[in-house]
Amino acid sequence: MAVEKMSIAKALNESLRKALEQDPKVLIMGEDVGKLGGVFRITDGLQKDFGEERVIDTPLAESGIVGTAIGLALRGYRPVVEIQFDGFVFPAYDQIVTQLAKMHARALGKIKMPVVIRIPYAGGIGAVEHHSESPEALFAHVPGLKVVSPSNASDAYWMLQQAILSDDPVIFFEPKRRYWDKGEVDVEAIPYQLHKARVAREGSDITLAAYGPMVKVCLEAAAAAAEEGKSVEVVDMRSMSPVDFDGIQASVEKTRRLVVVHEAPTFLGMGSEIAARITERCFYHLEAPVLRVGGFHAPYPPARLEDEYLPGLDRVLDAVDRSLAY
Amino acid sequence: MTVESTAARKPRRSSGTKRAAGAASAAKPAAATAQTHDAVPQLVQLLTPEGDRVENADNAEFAPFVADITTEDLRGLYRDMVMTRRFDGEATALQRQGELGLWASLLGQEAAQIGSGRALNDEDYVFPTYREHGVAWCRGVDPTNLLGMFRGVNHGGWDPNTNNFHLYTIVIGSQTLHATGYAMGVAKDGADSAVIAYFGDGASSQGDVMEAFNFSAVYNSPVVFFCQNNQWAISEPTERQMRVPLYQRAQGFGFPGVRVDGNDVLACLAVTRWALDRARRGEGPTLVEAFTYRMGAHTTSDDPTKYRRDEETAAWEAKDPILRLKAHLLATGGADEAFFAELETESEAMGKRVREAVRSMPDPDTMAIFENVYADGHALVDEERAQFAAYLASFESAEEGH
Numbered sequence: 120m121a122v123e124k125m126s127i128a129k130a131l132n133e134s135l136r137k138a139l140e141q142d143p144k145v146l147i148m149g150e151d152v153g154k155l156g157g158v159f160r161i162t163d164g165l166q167k168d169f170g171e172e173r174v175i176d177t178p179l180a181e182s183g184i185v186g187t188a189i190g191l192a193l194r195g196y197r198p199v200v201e202i203q204f205d206g207f208v209f210p211a212y213d214q215i216v217t218q219l220a221k222m223h224a225r226a227l228g229k230i231k232m233p234v235v236i237r238i239p240y241a242g243g244i245g246a247v248e249h250h251s252e253s254p255e256a257l258f259a260h261v262p263g264l265k266v267v268s269p270s271n272a273s274d275a276y277w278m279l280q281q282a283i284l285s286d287d288p289v290i291f292f293e294p295k296r297r298y299w300d301k302g303e304v305d306v307e308a309i310p311y312q313l314h315k316a317r318v319a320r321e322g323s324d325i326t327l328a329a330y331g332p333m334v335k336v337c338l339e340a341a342a343a344a345a346e347e348g349k350s351v352e353v354v355d356m357r358s359m360s361p362v363d364f365d366g367i368q369a370s371v372e373k374t375r376r377l378v379v380v381h382e383a384p385t386f387l388g389m390g391s392e393i394a395a396r397i398t399e400r401c402f403y404h405l406e407a408p409v410l411r412v413g414g415f416h417a418p419y420p421p422a423r424l425e426d427e428y429l430p431g432l433d434r435v436l437d438a439v440d441r442s443l444a445y
Numbered sequence: 446m447t448v449e450s451t452a453a454r455k456p457r458r459s460s461g462t463k464r465a466a467g468a469a470s471a472a473k474p475a476a477a478t479a480q481t482h483d484a485v486p487q488l489v490q491l492l493t494p495e496g497d498r499v500e501n502a503d504n505a506e507f508a509p510f511v512a513d514i515t516t517e518d519l520r521g522l523y524r525d526m527v528m529t530r531r532f533d534g535e536a537t538a539l540q541r542q543g544e545l546g547l548w549a550s551l552l553g554q555e556a557a558q559i560g561s562g563r564a565l566n567d568e569d570y571v572f573p574t575y576r577e578h579g580v581a582w583c584r585g586v587d588p589t590n591l592l593g594m595f596r597g598v599n600h601g602g603w604d605p606n607t608n609n610f611h612l613y614t615i616v617i618g619s620q621t622l623h624a625t626g627y628a629m630g631v632a633k634d635g636a637d638s639a640v641i642a643y644f645g646d647g648a649s650s651q652g653d654v655m656e657a658f659n660f661s662a663v664y665n666s667p668v669v670f671f672c673q674n675n676q677w678a679i680s681e682p683t684e685r686q687m688r689v690p691l692y693q694r695a696q697g698f699g700f701p702g703v704r705v706d707g708n709d710v711l712a713c714l715a716v717t718r719w720a721l722d723r724a725r726r727g728e729g730p731t732l733v734e735a736f737t738y739r740m741g742a743h744t745t746s747d748d749p750t751k752y753r754r755d756e757e758t759a760a761w762e763a764k765d766p767i768l769r770l771k772a773h774l775l776a777t778g779g780a781d782e783a784f785f786a787e788l789e790t791e792s793e794a795m796g797k798r799v800r801e802a803v804r805s806m807p808d809p810d811t812m813a814i815f816e817n818v819y820a821d822g823h824a825l826v827d828e829e830r831a832q833f834a835a836y837l838a839s840f841e842s843a844e845e846g847h
Contacts, residue, residue, distance in 0.1 A: 172633060178663055183622055183656030190626020193611070194634070214653070217616045218623070221600070225612050228817035229604035262818050262826075286820035314824065361824035 121307045127269070128298040130276040131161045131237075133306070135199065138283045139169050142197060145283060147174040148184055149201030149237075158203055159239055159298055181211035188234050189219055197233045199283055205240040205292075206249025212257075219288045220263030231286040235279070240268075241332045241382045242429055243296035245422040252419050253383035255331075258290045259360040259392075266360040267313060268292035270334035272302035274357060277310040285313070292359075294332035314358040316366030322352030325376040325442055328367050328393060330356040333380045333430065340435040351439060359389055367393065368400050375406040376445075378438045380430055385413035407445035412438045487690075488736060489716055490706040494764045496772025507715040510722070514711065516779040522563060522710050523774060524788055526555040526767045529579040531792035532588045535799050536578075536595070540745045544803050545595040549576045553708070553740030556766030557673045559583060560713025561641065561735070564721055567609070568638035570631070572624035575613040576673075577643050584608040588795070589802040598809050618644055618651030621670065625657045628666035628724075639724035641669045641717075647678025649694070650686050658698040658732070667724035669717065670695075670732045673707060675739035680752035695732035707737025708766040738764070811837065 125133070138145045147162055147169075153176040156163030166174035177184050181202060188198035202208045208215075215236065222232045242251030259266045265287050269275040275293070282289035311317060319334060320341050327337040334355045341351035354370050356362060371377045377397055379390035390411035397409055412430045420428045489504050491511065500508065533551050540548040551558060558579030565571065571580055581591055586608050593599045594613060601612035614620040624642030631638055648654050649672060661668050674691055676683055683691075695702030701723075705716040713735055720731035738761040742749050749758075774780040815830040 178656070178659055180656045180659065182653055183625075183660050186619065186622025186653060186656065187626030187629060187660050190623040190628070191630045192626075193605070193623060194627045194630030196630055196633075210652075213616065214619065214622065218614075218619050222612075223820055224817045225600040225602075226605060226817075227599060227602050228820070229606070231820045265819070265823070287823075361826075363824070365824075 122303050122305045124301055124303055125272055126299050126301050127272050127275045127293070128159060128161055130272040130302075130304050131279055131293065132163055132165070133304075134276045134279040135162060135165060136168075138199070138280055139165065139173060142283075144195060145173075145197045145199060146191060147199050147201070148177055148188055149175075150177055150179050150184070150203050152176060152201050157201055159295065161237070161239075161293070161298075162201065181207055181209075182214050185211040185214040185219065185234075185236065189214065189222065189232065192232050192234050193230060197235075197283060199235045199237065202236060202238045204246075204250045205238055205252040205254055208236075208238055208254065211236075215258070215264070215288075215290075216261050220261050223287070224263060232288045233283070233286050234288045235282045235285075235291050236288070237279075237291045237293060239295040239298075240292045241294055241296065242419060242425050243332065245425070247422070248419075251422075251425065253381065253414070255290075255292055255359050255381075256383055256388045259362075259389065264288055264290055264360060265314070265358070266290045266292065267358045268294060268331035269357065270294065270297065270319075270329075270331055270355050272300070273304045273308075274311075274355075276304045276306065277308070278313055278357070281310060281313040292331060297332055297335065300335070314361050314363060316354050316356045316358070316363035318352060318370065319355040320351070320353040322350040322374065324350045324374055325378065325439055326352045326354055326367070326370040326374045327378050327380055327435065327439070328354045328356055328370075329380040330359060330389075331381075333382060336431060336435060337380055340432050340439065343432060343436060344439055349439065349443065356389075362389075362393065362396075364393075364396050364400065367397060371397055371401045372404050375404050376442045377405070377409045378412060378435070378442055379409065380412045380435055380438075382414055382429055384416050385411045386416050388413055407442045410438045410442055487704055488706045489703060489712050490709050491711040491715060492709045492769055492773055494708070494769050496769045496774075496776055498773070504712065504715070507712065507719050510715040510718040511711055514714070516774075516777070519711075519770065519774060520780050520784065522559055522714070523767070523770050523780070524791075525559040525563065525579070525582060526710065526770065527788055528792050528795060529555050529559065529582050530767060531796050532582070532799060533578055535796040536592060537741070537745065539592075539800065539803055540595070545592060545745075546597050547595050547744050547746060549595075549744045550739075550741040551576050551578050553738045553761065553766070554673055554675055554735075555579055556710035556770075557671075557707040557713050557735035557737045560710040561671050561717040561733070564714050564717035565641065566638060566721075568636070569721065570609045570611070570624075570627055570638070570640045572611045572620040572627070572640065572642045573613055574617070574620065574643050574645060574648070575615055576645075577613075580643065581608075581610055584610040586610050588799055589806075592799070592803050593806065596803060596806055598806055618648040618653040618657075620644070621648070621654050621657035622660070624668050624670075625661045625664075625666055628661065628668035628730075629664050631667055632664070632727075637725055639667045639669060639721045641671055641721070643671050643673065645678065646672065646674040646676065646683050646686055646691060647681065648672075649691055650678075658695070658700075658730070661730040662698045662700050665727070665729040667727070668730045669720040669724055670730060671717065672732065672734045673737055674734050675707075675737050677739055677743065677749075677753065679743040679747055682753075690734070692732055692734035700730045700732065702732040702734065704734045704736055707735030708764045708769065710766055710770055737766075
């Protein structure tokens with residue numbers, strides 16, 4: 120066992136370092152990823168150790184970054200692209216959706232697209248406009264892409280390496296307000312499956328399903344509910360495409376109640392899909408309708424209002440109470 | 446003498462010949478550094494519309510790149526153009542007969558495609574748009590492979606690495622970035638090869654093309670941007686796409702741009718060889734603007750009579766790329782009537798083969814919907830595949846029940 124305590128940011132950095140060491144075809148690309156080490160320092164020190172040919176500072180052009188990464192993948196490289204912030208991915212959305220996602224199918228499987236797109240996402244850091252969004256549903260909706268988000272340091276370390284090893288394009292959402300949260304990482308462990316949900320806390324009365332930054336909120340809610348005698352199970356979904364519906368279903372068949380929690384607007388969000396599928400799968404097990412807690416159908420608000428916008432402990436506990444009241 | 450070659454020999458006042466006749470003032474045409482609007486397009490031309498070889502200041506830098514071209518090579522280029530046009534005509538006919546859902550004809554652009562396509566080495570990599578049937582021909586791609594997507598049995602389907610010919614790209618300009626990224630990889634590998642990206646004048650309005658220019662310049666990538674300026678982006682003329690001649694844009698990104706007579710196969714061959722040579726020597730990207738004309742519709746879905754004048758088309762007909770090489774071959778004794786007759790037979794046979802191949806092309810298996818969505822599999826695709834298979838099977842069991 121080689122267990123180390125590190126922040127999510129450090130775990131991601133170590134993960135990239137390991138990927139660069141293990142495969143000379145792995146490249147890091149993005150704005151400011153070189154000398155600066157990225158605006159969140161996730162690539163800190165990597166250019167120094169692996170050189171400008173492996174850790175590539177790019178012009179400030181997201182479509183260009185993803186489009187050239189596609190070309191490099193066609194040449195046999197495995198580019199790991201950094202999009203600086205969630206709201207900046209849209210200039211590259213065309214390349215991701217019309218090209219990256221479809222290349223494998225278009226070539227009848229003859230070519231592969233091992234491209235990882237890392238996106239620091241979601242709110243809670245007091246940032247300005249376009250720096251706090253949660254666009255995961257827009258990517259999960261697109262066939263050909265895989266979409267994941269770690270919630271802790273161990274997953275950050277392992278899931279990123281698994282994403283890099285994948286022959287499919289992976290959109291890797293990093294919960295930026297959790298970058299500095301520390302956790303234990305076993306760097307020699309056999310990694311958990313990339314697209315499998317994990318029970319983060321056992322419970323028997325109700326299930327909370329969440330991913331990325333909201334897992335911590337749900338764990339806090341579960342702890343608070345326990346003081347009131349309610350047993351809350353928390354499922355960390357980890358993957359938004361594919362979703363481990365079997366994992367969520369197993370928990371719901373046990374607790375008979377489900378609340379899905381995310382920061383993104385609830386309308387047509389991940390919660391909608393999970394509510395629909397779980398209702399289909401678990402109709403006779405459910406004691407209450409599947410509820411959703413998420414953002415509003417409004418642009419992400421100015422930072423002074425984000426605490427009101429973001430689902431917090433109270434809104435999650437309110438949903439727990441509403442579900443249990445059925 | 447045929448009717449066509451008579452037309453080709455009509456006295457013409459094309460901008461290219463005018464330039465060749467006397468206005469050879471630019472000392473360094475290759476770098477194409479003109480700052481002002483050219484009232485007369487500056488064209489690199491080696492073969493006039495009448496089929497005469499020309500030497501002038503504009504083509505001096507490029508002519509040596511085809512010094513090795515023999516009469517036999519010229520016949521080969523001619524054959525390529527004829528076969529490509531025949532294939533294209535067959536595909537257009539097949540669309541009209543309902544065998545293809547759509548066709549994007551290259552009629553008129555044979556010289557640009559064959560000239561540039563024959564400049565490539567086997568190791569070079571091609572990123573086409575959706576009209577590069579002539580380039581595909583040069584790469585050895587079976588023409589029938591190109592028709593699957595237009596018939597609707599696949600979205601491309603060929604293995605790009607077999608002939609180093611990437612899949613057709615429908616979204617305008619996207620592939621210029623893929624070419625640039627691929628070229629970045631070529632440079633990293635230290636490979637002695639180059640990449641060529643094809644696009645049209647309309648694509649030059651797309652941001653991706655600008656980003657490709659910039660990335661390739663910044664990384665000094667071995668890529669040739671080959672724009673076939675066929676004067677029309679569906680119904681929009683070039684005046685609606687740009688305010689400066691296209692080739693001049695390269696200067697703003699820091700690499701040379703050259704405008705070549707796109708209906709002159711020899712000039713296209715020479716200029717592309719020159720540009721590929723630069724790329725292989727590590728001198729970075731080049732923009733080649735092949736000044737040509739799309740004689741037909743953008744695709745079989747549009748009607749050019751609604752947006753352009755007959756006189757314009759007629760003027761370009763006189764610059765036909767195939768007729769001018771034929772005139773040259775006849776005038777120089779490079780080919781005789783037997784050669785042309787034999788080629789006619791060969792192209793007819795190819796047309797017949799294509800026709801039969803398309804008509805016998807099988808529809809894909811229904812379950813192909815679920816194939817190759819992901820390389821590593823995906824639980825939702827697996828689930829939906831199983832559900833749909835069960836649904837289809839339910840019809841069979843229902844029939845058995847009767």
